[in-house]
Amino acid sequence: MKKGAILIVFLASLILASGLVFAQSTNPWTADISGKEKRSFNADESIYLASYTVCFPPADNNISVYIVPTKLLGSGDKLEDVRGNASIIKTDKSGFIKTTKIWENTTGGNYLVVLDCNNNGEYDNEPTNYFNETGFSILEIGGAEVLAVEDDIKDEIFSYDSELGIKEVLMMKAAIKVANKEDIILNNIKLTASGSGEDFADVEKAMIYIDENSDGINNAGDLKLGEAGFDKDNGVASMSLNYTLVKGETKNIIITYVFKNFAKDKTYGFNISSMTGKGKDSANLIDFSGLPLASAVKTIGQEKLCKGDIKFSLTPISTFTNMPIVASVLGLQNCSGKKVDIKLNNCDEKESCSCTIQDSLCLCNFASPSTEGKYSVFACIDKNDDGKYTSGEMKSVEIEVKKLEGTIPTVNNANTTNTTNTQPVASKITRQAILKWARAHVITVMAIAMGIMFIILIIILIILIKLMMGKK
């Protein structure tokens, strides 16, 4: 009876033991803290090792346990541990390795565990977990860095232009640089507002775009990721997103505000206070470094008052070289006191003449070019005082200039006047030019005059002779 019982217990433990052996694919095996076999780990998990009987002699044997990058091992290969040193683990009385932590603060990659039973630092066909394939792997957690873009949008005054009607203002350009480990699913971006403006009341919403064409402007082809308003003044705009950032890539982002109110002299800005995302492979929360990141500060300027279509004309539009041309600009409202520059070819050139608008009219004159050809003449007015000429601030007229053969009256200097009447300007210029020419050619003028007088005298003489002959 006793013998039978011992036999049953022995057989039962043998079956149990062999069952356990077959539950493991290798001996030794990598495991979680409970000793259950595990071959794929996240970066924040520790690696454990367990085994049945390994090495000889099996009991109370100090074994050097190596972790090496996955490779095909050959007999006599020197073992180099990725942790710096092998760990020494003592087998129990049965020659088992009890579940033992072998690595924490891991580095992502694919590895093998090698038991150096004879502790000679070499591989002598000793036990490994798997052979010629990865024993276990550690997923690398992705990461990302949020960077300011070098030519970020500058602090500046923004003035509403009702003629353009643009209410969306560029606030920030930044880049998200994704580590070359795993794709990241971007879930949320939070902006925290600052500045004297009422962010809840004045800002309809903040918007975020992927600047697909990397030109720093939100335009056609860019992808809108999300939008949100602020919860209160100096509060938070929380944008829910669902965008996959590809590992190893850098994406440029643009953040804009859509304003409801343009409250003069108020300032608006924000920080990207947080970004959240998940590793696509590891499912771990991703750390976005570089935050908080501050936007530009926009101050709201005076809304544009000077408006209207520029009605621009030149008199004449077909003329000779170096001849006077009168420029007139009409049709603008609330622009009194603003300067209009008349320029050849484009509004970046030096002005040919300029005038100041008074009662919605502005006149000046200039000399036509000294080389024949067709020219575009531009009237340029900076309606919104931003130092730039943009749409609605330029108008052009074509002129044709021909060369006049022979001696020509010339105008050497263009005059700048603010007169309000075209005709006297033109006639004054013409008279001045003719007088100047006459002074320069006094002998020619006198010769021509004397010739004409001589011809008239001859004609009078002939008439007198005919009359006298008729009386006879």
Ligand SMILES: [Ca+2]
């Ligand atoms: Ca060895």
Ligand SMILES: [Ca+2]
């Ligand atoms: Ca504010």
Ligand SMILES: [Ca+2]
């Ligand atoms: Ca763009």
Ligand SMILES: [Ca+2]
């Ligand atoms: Ca302008």
